[in-house]
Amino acid sequence: MLSITDQEFKQLAEYIRVNYGIFLKKEKQTLLMGRLSNVLIEKNFQNFNDYFHYVVTDRTGDAIVTLVDKITTNHTFFMREVDHFFFFKEKVLPNLISRSKERDLRIWSAGCSSGEEPYTLAMIIDEFLGVDKKWWDAKILATDISSKVLDIAINGIYDNEGIATLPQSWKLNYFEKLNNDKYVLVNKIRNEVIYRKFNLMDVVFPFKKKFHTIFCRNVMIYFDKDTKMKLVKKFYDSTEPGGYLFIGHSESLDRNETEYKYIMPAVYRKEP
Template identity: 65%
Template sequence: MVAITDKEFKQLTEYIKVNYGIHLKEEKLMLLTGRLQKVLQQEGFNNFTDYYHHILNDQTGQAVVTLVDKITTNHTFFMREADHFYFFRDRVLPFLANTVQDKDLRIWCAASSTGEEPYTLAMVIDEFFGKDKVFWDTKLLATDISSQVLDIAKKGIYSNEKIAPLPKHWKTNYFKKHDNENSVLIDKIRNEVIYRKFNLMDTTLPFKKKFYTIFCRNVMIYFDYKTKIELVNRLYHHMEYGGYLFIGHSESLTKEFTKFKYIMPAIYRKE
């Protein structure tokens, strides 16, 4: 196993924090080195200094892609924090249905991981609008910094165990058998989600229109205070008035640094 020095750990974690907002404290040293061992072996590096310089000098960008895929935690599942989806169905969608004049819902899943969150929202939307859905632009934007998880999400293939928490009629109406152990989303739902690679640390968000709903859940727990403030302010700026922000239940926003109004745990609104 290739050991990492304090200097190397500081160099690597500072690079990760500056470029991706992820704050890895000293207690994450073993986690970081463990996740990168195979990369160093495959690339033939005997120390983390050479690996660090490889990341800085790699013109292809593949070294950074690999690093991001290794350090990010993509733990998610269908109906995670289910009360959010019920609130979205019972409060947000009726509000949007009655107020959005151009019939463009403009919903963004800012850390989509392997797709369970945006696909759940797509199924909620499909069921809510029913036959009237044809009159609306219901496509969702789903972004993540990891190319690996985006590739998984685009396929829309999930184990039968993973889709078990979903309502029975959803599993019947929105999935078809892929093989004995997996199911695949039907095109009607899979095509509702537009996947893009995006780094939340980018100071300029490349979106022409503002959003009515942003899901940015279980991301800011990895950010330090300053990074969190800056991100929330950008999200606020890119949201329409009356729009909703959903964050993770282990996260919170304080009045001292955000204009978002608290609605209920992990749900905020721009008013």
């Protein structure tokens, strides 16, 4: 394994923080070295300084894709932090639907990883609206910076263990069996989710309309405080009045530093 010097780590970590918001503390130096060593060996780099120069000068975009895939942790599963989904179904959806004048729901799953979160939301919405679903525009935007997990999400294929936590009715209505251990989501659910590669560190969000609900759970734990609060401000500006922000249970917002109103653990609302 190629070793990384303190200066090389500092240089690479700062680049990652500035461009992707991910804050790598000094104790992550060994982890970063381990995740990237094979890349350096494959590319015949002798040290991390040469690798860094390759990353910042590569015009194909391949180097950045590989770096992002290596440094991001994409651990998720269906029904993670399940109380959020119950609250979304029982409180948020009825409120949004009763206030909607155009019969549209604009939901954003930011940091969607391999698709479990946005697909869960799509199934909840489909079940909630029932036969009236055809009258609604309820597509979900799902974004991530990792190309690898987006490919998994787009395919919509999960193993038996992956869907074990889902209600039996969902397994029957929303999945088709591919083989003994693989299941694929039906098209009516897969087609409700629009996947895009997107960097939350972009200075300006390019969305024409604001969102009724934003899910950004277990993403900001990797950011320092300043980066997190700048992102939350962009989320706030992208949220419709009366809309909601869901973050991870291990995350919290300083109520003195955000305009969102606290509703319950990890759930916030923009005042109507």
